[in-house]
Amino acid sequence: MTSSYRPNLMPNVMLLGDSGVGKTCILMRFRDGLFLCGNFISTVGVDFRTKVVSVDNTKVKLQIWDTAGQERFRSVTHAYYRDAHALLLLYDVTNKTSFDNIRAWLGEIREYAQDDVVIMLLGNKADCGSERAVRREEGERLAREYNVAFMETSAKSGQNVELAFVAVARELKFRQNGQQDCNKFNVQDYVREQTQKSQCPPCTT
Numbered sequence: 001m002t003s004s005y006r007p008n009l010m011p012n013v014m015l016l017g018d019s020g021v022g023k024t025c026i027l028m029r030f031r032d033g034l035f036l037c038g039n040f041i042s043t044v045g046v047d048f049r050t051k052v053v054s055v056d057n058t059k060v061k062l063q064i065w066d067t068a069g070q071e072r073f074r075s076v077t078h079a080y081y082r083d084a085h086a087l088l089l090l091y092d093v094t095n096k097t098s099f100d101n102i103r104a105w106l107g108e109i110r111e112y113a114q115d116d117v118v119i120m121l122l123g124n125k126a127d128c129g130s131e132r133a134v135r136r137e138e139g140e141r142l143a144r145e146y147n148v149a150f151m152e153t154s155a156k157s158g159q160n161v162e163l164a165f166v167a168v169a170r171e172l173k174f175r176q177n178g179q180q181d182c183n184k185f186n187v188q189d190y191v192r193e194q195t196q197k198s199q200c201p202p203c204t205t
């Protein structure tokens, strides 16, 4: 029956961050499980994809907007902020400038997005160990300062990519159910727990 495929929730999720940080690759990894190595074609304006995720028994159809990081498209992308329910804000851990620019991105978010938008900061390209220019702790500190969730990701290895989208889907589902004030779900705690679990050494008992 078609009704079983009807999503309960269809939030808009936007990908933001400097050009080249990996927004399109994160989306391709999440949606199609693919990574096209070395294939950098800058997004023009805004691109759109959907993917359904299950949160407990709720189907959440994420409507994902992949924006161009290039400055010349800024006025186009600003027009979409207002309709976003969640923002995944990326920097590239091998590119210090992209990290330094996060404060400016957060300023734009404050100016153009809804006050209650869910924001998650992602340090992408975590697979590039030897080229790293931004330490994980720096990302964590910045996220704490702005009171947003944080994790490092890799579109190449898939590290934390699914988790990032599922975490915002969970947060949005709980908010829609009016449970945001009940301490039942907190996206920052959830992300911290889940990333700690994945970093734990294997159990020996």
Ligand SMILES: Nc1nc2c(ncn2[C@@H]2O[C@H](COP(=O)(O)OP(=O)(O)OP(=O)(O)O)[C@@H](O)[C@H]2O)c(=O)[nH]1
Pocket (backbone or CB within 6 Å): 017, 018, 019, 020, 021, 022, 023, 024, 025, 026, 036, 037, 038, 039, 040, 041, 042, 043, 044, 067, 068, 069, 070, 124, 125, 126, 127, 128, 153, 154, 155, 156, 157
């Ligand atoms: N090693 C590594 N490379 C990545 C990763 N994510 C993206 N890249 C590479 O980074 C480059 C840019 O990726 P895109 O996803 O096109 O970047 P973007 O943020 O969408 O860029 P704009 O569309 O210009 O805003 C490509 O050459 C990708 O192959 C990652 O997690 N690890």
